[in-house]
Amino acid sequence: MEKIKNGALWVFCEVQGDALLPVGLQLLGRAKTLAAESNRPLYAIVLGKIPQGGAELLGASGADEVICSDGPAMKDKLEQPYADCLIALAKQYQPDILLVGATPFGRAFAPRVAAALGTGLTADCTELSIEEESGLLLQTRPAFGGNMMATIKTATQRPQMATVRPGVLPLPEPAETTIREPIMIPYNEAAGLARLLKETAITKGADISQSKIIVAAGRGIGQKKNLKLVQALADKLGGQVGASRPLVDMGFCPYSSQIGQTGYSVAPDLLICCGISGAVQHLAGIGGAKKVIAINTDPKAPIFAVADYQIVGDCVTVLEHLLQELDK
């Protein structure tokens, strides 16, 4: 395999089901700049079956080569066989940098690779850059629950390894590529000891604590029939409906939707609060929300103190207009 050079920048691109996960493409987009800055070739690494057209997609996302290793051991996507396969590849081709998407699986198997290669691994990075004077990879990650950021480097060992959080880097614009097929490297080890008995895709249940998008209603919604608007918005955004305690007390909403001290604590990416004033009891349950949009008639409502976007107005009217707007 003469085409594969030592000292390259590798991006592990995870396959889930029969598709490449976006995080691999996001990483390639960023890694292309890093590779150019540090004058290294950029390889996309796929373990197991590569999806139809996957090599081309990875090439278009910035990879100079796409390397795929497959064999009987890769049948079950489990930590040990995947780690062993990547360890074997890395020992043979000596990458200088190895990036892995910080998906649950990436975070579960990449540490084994680092331990076997005797190198460092920085978990769940949100920023990557190249240190000018040394050409080393600078890996920045949140610490102390996001209250601090730390920049870390691995100076003495190779590869420099990091897992990188999905969604923090943009998807690259597809570019011209001549790649059509991956370079296949057979992996002939026997299957691992652990066996996957069952895998089921999770469809998000009624538990709003896990929900990524929540449209929550409070007393300002007025009448029960207005909840239809809230439900419609949640459906449109692929989210769930939450409620403040008074609505649950009044029987407007089920307890399973109650957010707050005596209900669920939620940590969605987006929380839209409609007619919620923001009683302390309620605020206690939304501290983990990443983006908060609050709609309330009262400009002094405490909910605005924790909101990213503040809309002073009647939530019912705003919702009606918003639904029309989103239909466009």
Add this chain to the structure above:
Amino acid sequence: MKIIVCMKQVPAAATASIDPLTKTIVRTGRNAVTNPFDLHALQAALDIRKQAEGTVTAITMGIPAAEKVLRDAIARGANDGAILSDRAFAGSDTLATSYALSLGVEKLGGADLIVCGKMAVDGDTAQIGPELAQHLGIPHVSDVCEILEAAEDHLVVRREWDDAEQEVYLPLPALITVAKGKNLPQLPTIGGMLRGRAAEIAVYTAEALQADVARCGLKGSPTQVVRTFTPPVRGQAQAVEGNEQQQAEKLAMIIQEVLYGKD
């Protein structure tokens, strides 16, 4: 079944907040505590012990005072505890820590099952378990939320990930890391507290473990912190002005941006 649970002492305020005046971390708890995920790990081990006869040993690496987490583990039902403590271990990253722990496990004569918490709340790396399994050359399953079956020679475990749920058959010896799930930590008892206080805790130095000092502590840690800084905090809410129609228009754009802007 011989079970070893790896535990870590962490600062009490897991959700440390930043003091607006001093820009330093506000730690409301006065004491260091057991990493919360490790309590789930311990509970999983205790639940397994109920199904498959055996012992549960808690192990930690840290300063001498970290033996407190072992006494806590005994108070909650562990049989005994061992601490790896040596200046040579100071400044360990995940590679050096998992190396030392692997020596500790060997010193204890190995185990059928090693249980770690999913991650430590002060480091958030989730790497110690998998790295330890690699050092020991055994299979592992991360993020276990339920033990479906515990037999002498294998476990069947369940884990939930964002998009998939898996059931895995895991032959022993093996390692699992435990997420919060059907293993809600139960509280210590008065009897347990008194036993924990009186327990003899085994202490192992680097020498006792015959550790290669080049692989320990700061020296054995490939990663180094270049700098730390505080991220920008959430500012005042951005007002979306206009009449309701205009607000809705702007809001639609904001929602698009929040949900789809980043990828």
Add this chain to the structure above:
Amino acid sequence: MEQTLIRTVVSADEEYLRDESKKVGHAESISFPETHAQVCQIMAQLYETGTPVTVQGSRTGLAAAAVPFGGHVLNLSRMDKVLGMRQENDRFYITVQPGVILQKLNKSIAARSFNTDAWDEAAQETYKAFTKTPVQMFTPDPTESTAAIGGMVACNASGARSYHYGPTRRHINAIRGVLADGRTIALRRGEIFAKGLELKLQTEEGSSVTVQLPTYNMPKCKNASGYYCHENMDAIDLLIGSDGTLAVMTEIEISLLPTPALTWGVTAFFPDQYKAVAYTKQVRGIDQGIAAIEYFDSCALDILRKQKAENTAFAGLPFLPEEYGCAVYTELHCDSEEQAYALLENLGGYCAQAGGNPDMTWVATSDSDRDMLHFFRHAVPESVNMQVERSKRNYPEITKVGGDLAVPDECFETLLALYDSTLEAEGLQHAAWGHIGDNHIHVNILPRDMDEYSRGKALLARWAAEVSRMGGAVSAEHGVGKLKAPFLEVMYGAEHIREMAALKAAFDPKCMLGRGNLFAPQQEVVE
């Protein structure tokens, strides 16, 4: 300007017509002042028309004291600033507005983090010292941690730790308030005392108010029933626990204590309540380090088991084996581990002696374990409230029927026996929990229909009469408000109620403030 502070009540204000008692009232106008001056202005304006005024904090009260029945709602929730800090003889004092929420205040105190921008120089200096001293605490700990400080003072709230530290009263050092006519009074502990039973107060405007204190003797147990009165008393104590009937508090100075080095929670389980009482008596004998002794009866534990099984929001409750009958929670506040372990050994011994098992107990020594126990304690009233809400959907008039009775030590077992026999005879669903260390448990009746509701209320009245005969209190901590006003007459008798009414009239001649609180409607003072 004057007109903008008071506005008409609209349908969106519905939440301001109710409180945690689930009683729903009505009102014509509402205001949300932010400063003392605004309160003065509002009161002066309302005084002209003699409009009744119901004062509200965060409406977490259980006696409907904040529920208006006509007139104006004076909502103080936006008076939520911490105004300053003072140090005297190593003790720290913090001045707050009445709308400050206990939970937020406690967080600020624990984190030693306050927004001091608007504080004067002396307060900022004190704050610097405060950030360097060991962590302090404000000890009153009502179960509802989202209570407003003003509300806590108004009903002299207490909580589990009042067993050791006493009720809110003991931690209030100064109060500034507005009288019904808009004048201001300021009282500081240790400055103004009654002469015998005559009390003379000066307003900041220079006029004076003279009142004659009632002649009753307060019960010799925990008490939050009616005006606090005794000969030569400190004037500030009259305002504390006055249920919003004498003045509108606008500034409150609270005092802090150093946090103990260790706080441990120990829950022991017993097969029946008499074994729990036997254990409690032993624990009461320990003279150092016991901050709270709390009780949960078997019905309360059953409700929690059901909640944990059926409702995922309660899945975080600790596992409760069937053989755990009823529970006694003890909180230890200790200076050293030695002391804490010694107490633990004592408790283990007492537990075994009383028929419990030290290996079937819960000990919480870390924040997360304490949170779990706190969740457990909070889940009991919360679950009961949920059950009442369900009944209320079918029968809107149903409110929570809960007792807040306390008796002197020697009568407690008699009271428990009375609860048992009467509840069994009536066949009512119930759950009991509370402050067994102070002979004060809350028996809550869970009515499923109107018949059970009225029988429950009748039972409560009967208990109140019995407790009054035992020399106990009809309200030990929730305050009297509107729901317990009829019991107050049972407890003190008509003559003493008239004395209380006369006292109120001296402060509030038009009977505007907190109408319906303390005095049942037929006893209201009419000019």
